[in-house]
Every structure is written in C-alpha cells, then in structure tokens.
Amino acid sequence: MSSSSVATRRMDVGEYLRQQQQLAANTGLIEWWTTFEELYTKRLWHQLTQKVYEFVRTVPHPNLLDFYENFIADFETKINGLTLIETCVYIVNQLPSHESRVVFLNKLSEKVKANREAAILCNILLGQSMLEAKDLKGIKDLLETTNELIEAETGVTAVHSRYYRLSSEYHKLVGNHCEYYRDALRYLGCQTSTDVEDADTQAQRAFTLALAAILGDNIYNFGELLQHPIVNTLRPEHRYMKDLLLAFNSGDLTKYEALRTQWLQQPDLAQHELQMRQKICLLSLMEMTFNSTNGIIKFDEIAKQTRIPINEIELLVMKALSLGLVRGSIDEVEKTVHLSWVQPRVLDKKQIENMKKKLDIWFKDIDNIEKLLEKRAQEIIN
Template sequence: MSSYLYELSKSCSAETESLYRDLTVLNDQKLWFQLTQKLEVLFFDDDFKTEITNKQKQLIFENFVEPIIKSLDDTKVTEFFIYVLSNDTEKSLEEKVKLLNGLKTKLLELDDKKVNQNDGYIKRINSKIIIDCEMIQYKLELNRLNESVDILKDALDTLENPLFENFVSIRAKLAYYKSILKLNKFNKEYNEYYYNSLLFISCYQKLLEDKYFNNALYLKETTLWVNFKPELYYAILLADKIYHFNEILDNQWVNTESFANDSAQSDKLEALLEDVVGKHILEVNSTEYIKSINELLSLTNETAKEQLLKFLIQKKALVNLLGLIFNENASKKSLTFSEISKKIQVEENEIELLLMKAMSLNLLQGKINQVDQLIKITWIQPRVMTGKEIMVLRDNLVQWKDNHLKTTTEKLLA
C-alpha cells in the first residue's frame, strides 16, 4: 500500500509528495482518524484537483483505501468512492450501479465476519443507506422507477426502526432526503419536493454545525447538486398547496450560499425565479410578476403553458389574499369583497371564487355572506412569520389586550 503511494510521489509536485508521505506515515502508525482526515484533503481539496486526476483518485482508492477499509470510517470511505464515481465520465450508469453494489457488498461482508455482534457494535447501516440512496440517481436516469421506490422504502424502514433510532446518522438522513428529492423531481411532485427540501436543508445545516468534514466546502462538494436553487424555487412556484414559503425566503443559508448551475440559461432561470418567488409574487401589482412568468415559461420545457400561466396568476392572488388577511387589524374580523378587490387588485366579481378556492385548500376558514358581499374570517393557516409579520402580530396582540382591558373595565364599572 505505502509502496504504491511512494511510486506516485516520484513524479509530482512537492506539495503532493508531502501529502502522499503524510498518508503513508499515518497508515504505518495506524492513526486511522487522522488518516481519514488527510484522505478528505486528497479527494476533495481544490489545491490537488489539477494534479491528482479523478482516474488517479480511483486507483488510490483501489490500491490504498480499499485494502484498509475495515479500519477506516465506513461512511467517509463511501463518500470518497461516491465522489470519484460521480466525476467519472467514462463509466456507464449500469457500471456505476454495479460498482456501488460491489462496495456495499464488501462493507456488509465485514459485518458478517464480525465474531461478536452483541458487544455494542453497530452494523454499517449508515454507509448502506448512503450507497443505496446514491444509486437512486442513476436508476432514475435509467428509468427504473420501481427499483428506486423499493430502495427508498427499504431506507425509510431503517430510518424509522426504533432499534436504530440512536445510530442512524444525520448524513444518512441527508442522503435519504436528497434521493427522495430526486424522485419528487422525476415525478413532478412539487408539494412533496418543497417539504422534503426543508428536511434536506435542516440536515445539511446540522452537518455544517457538527463539522462532519474537516472543511465545510467538502460537504458542498459531496452533497449539493447543480441547479439546486432553481429547482427548489421552481418547486415552490408550481406547488399547488404551498402559498407561504418564509422557511425558504428567510433561510440564511439559502440566501448566502453560492450554488452551482450547469449553464448560463440555468443562471438566468435562477435569477428570474428569485425575483418571482422572493419579490413579485408578494407584490400587489402584478405587472412585473406576469412579465417574469412569461419569460420564465419561455425557458422551460413545460407543456400547456397557457393553463400553467392561469394557475400561477391564481396562485399570486391567493398569496396576496392570505397576506392581506394575516396582516389585517386583529379587531377586524370581516372583509368586504370590494375591500379585498382593491387591496389585492383582483376583479371584484372574482373574489368569491378566490375565497372558495382558499377555503377548499384549507388555507383559511370563514363564512361568506353573499348578500352583503363579505367574508367573516374564523381561522387562517399557520405560517412561519417574517420579521415584519411578527411586528404586525405584536401590534395586534397589544391592541387586543387594550380592547379587552377596556371592555372588562366598562363591565366592572357598569
């Protein structure tokens, strides 16, 4: 093993030679944790990407990492292998699936060779979940939908098994949510994509906090995919049950992280979607919204664009309606159709149908008075509030307290 790295070190720069030497020393001294950290640098660090090609990384994995696989952190070994495989442009999807299955088999064989399974030793369930979930991406590209669904069911059974509750890692959960997002995208399940994105982001941020990798950039390299942000915002826009999305709009990581896209068109798509979801859909005036939506649809492969445009116009109206009701004065329990029409700029004769649509989606509850053309609001769907909405709620609570105190005092004095 060490001799292999020694041969490689004969024809490389001083920095790379030093890295190979460190790996050799750590291996000889059996300092497995430190060796794993140094391998992270070899496989993921930008400083070595030019000199150590992906093909060389594959050979290093086969000749150096694989022989000592039982001594290393199996999830990190899995990370190295998946990363190299994802950057391999020569192997077919079938070959990649076969190689992933091969690694999984080796890890499971190590479990089977364990003599005493009752000494607190936990099988390599995390690396198995990570490998299985990684295969889903390739299987979906091969249109093996049923196989992908079966793998996810098996992974979910493990995640929900109370026996493994304290042993399933956040990294395994992240792999699960990543793969289910791929499945949601494949099936155009936009509502599910949004909810699973929240869970994925939560796991990702937890791994950042826990410093899963020695360098935070490595986590981004191994778990995020190109077009992550435009796919997320597109799902928000097309989801027919999502009408408030402050969890994403106010997420600091989403707002500050730089995400990679695969083309200039995807960059343009991301910029458009950010404006539409983060700004235009919340504005009362719909001019910029409709202009951006038309431009957006011209960049996509969606069919029935006219029908989709109608849905998106209605979605904006519902978002504005909910915003109006949520931020209204607490003492004002009724709103006239005329008042709603003026404040969200929707034709008055369309307000009743809009309210009925909102109630059918369980976005709000109330009683519509068709004679007086008004609605009495009794409930509105809870939401994650923005800073502005929190201030409005505070003012409403203060007003409610003052009104309640005034009413109570008047009753006592009567």
C-alpha cells in the same frame, strides 16, 4: 470498461506498495506510499485510514479502484463504515459506467449494512448513479427505502443533506414542484460546511426553488424561502423572481401585474398564468384574513382586493376552505365571510408589524373591557 472490470487482480499488499513507490519515485508522491507502508506495517489503522482518506481527496490518481482492491480492501474491516463509504465516494466517481458502479456499491453495501449512516450514504451514491442513468423507477424505490432509514435516525446526521439533495434532484427531473420545494428546502436546512456549492449552482437552485414555490399546487408559504440567503444568489436576469415571490407572499395583485412583462418571458410561468392568478387570489384572501381584526370580510372588499367579479367570490372562499387555507363560514345573505383562522406561515417584517398592530388593538379592547367591568362592579356594590 464493463461491469466485470470492477473485479481486479489482487496482489500482495507489500508488493503493491513497493510497486507504487517505484512508480512514484520521480513524481514527488513517494512520501505518501512510504507513509502508507509504515502505518500498515505498524497496524496503526486509525492513522492509516485518515491518511488514505486525505490521499483520495487531494491526490490525482489514475486508478483508485486498483488502490482499493490491492490496499484498502485488505484492512477495510478496521475502518468505520461511514468513513469507508466516504473514502469510496472518490473511487465510485472514477468508475466509467452505471453498471460498474452498481456492482461496486452493492458489494460495498453488504460490508457496511450494520452501520445505518454508511448504508444510507451507500444508497445515496447508488441513487446518484441511477439519476445519471435516468433509471427513474429504480431511484424512486431506492428513495422510499432510504427514507425509512433516514426517519430512524435521531437528529440531523452527516448524510441528511445529501439524501435531501438527491431526492430534490429526482423530483425536479420528474416535474414534481411540491416535493422538490420541500426537499430542496430541507437540503438547505441540513447543509454542512462540506456542502459547498459554486455560485452558478446556487443561482440555479434559487431560480428552480422560486419556480417550484410559485407553480406548486399546495405551496402557500413563501416565507421560509424568502428569508433564506439563497434568494440573494439569483442571477441579475432572474432578480424579478424575488419580487414575484414577495408579491405572492403578501397576495399583492398590484405588484404581480407590474411584474407581468418580466415573468411572461419565462415559459413555465407563461404556460401556467391562469393557475398563478388563482393562487395569488387565494393568498390575497389569506392576507386579508390575517390582517382582519374581527374576521368578518365583505364580498365587495374581497372583490376589490383580488380583482375578480363579485359573483365568483363565494367560489374563491370555498376553494380556500377546501384547501385548509382558512377556516370559517360564508353568509350569503349579508354577503360576508366569517373567517376565524388562517394557515400558519413564516411571516416577513411587514406581516409581523401588522400582527403587532392587531395585538395592540386587542390589548386596548381588553383594557377597555376591564375598565368597564370595574365600573359596573362598583355601581353594583354601591
């Protein structure tokens, strides 16, 4: 079917409904068509819209484009723009080619441009078709345009999750780990009850997210992913990925090395072994900074924790400072680093416990200083 087939011969609505009733007489679907005729005749547009949407979602129909052209198109101006696009999702899925979908969606887009959510959803459907056709330039431009519409929305709408899913799929296709990780997490955060995915899809998304987190250049926060239920959907052969994420999250070189024989079986990880090592060393330094009570850490302590030569410690700290992972200074004479800040992260239970212990120490120190001041003040008064 060519793109020209999107335009079909329009017939009178009454004639079309009678024709469909005759065709459905022996199929058990005639009730649908008599209901359509009744609601259309009475001009009960809301009830008719609901019935049409239920029909396209639940009843197998060989030619929904014909249904749209000869019936829905007659009263589509009476339908809420977003509901119209939601209904047309099923029609678009029946169109056999990217060209025919583009023609149909472009016409539809003009009809709903006054409704921002409907316009966004129309763009998303067009983007999905572009993704299937591997039109990477087209989908990149479309995502940028649609992002402006998304940003203008107040709160989370019905189209946010589908936009972020489309965007994450595009970034996955072009190999952009950081952007994929960001938008895939946003998708998970915006999911609604209608965004139901099968177990295989969830498991694949969990694995891809884990890979993106580990391989993404600017990703040093794994807590949000680790706390999401999706990590528990990993297939048995990929369960080591959760342990690997935990090792990175806490900068645990021992656990990282213990998992080496497993993650080396994954080609993407084996290919980036050097980058992974550098990343977990930076995370280890972040963890040391977080656990330090006074922010002063010796070079030899860092060398022991990260397992790198002491003459490379300064380079590691400078890298962390340049990436904005920590803030502080290096004392080359004393061979120490003074770190006063570490990049905020989503903490796991163990990290929260360490923070509690640190706060307890601080409170104790404050209490001691308070008592000392009271004692000194009393001495002065006396």
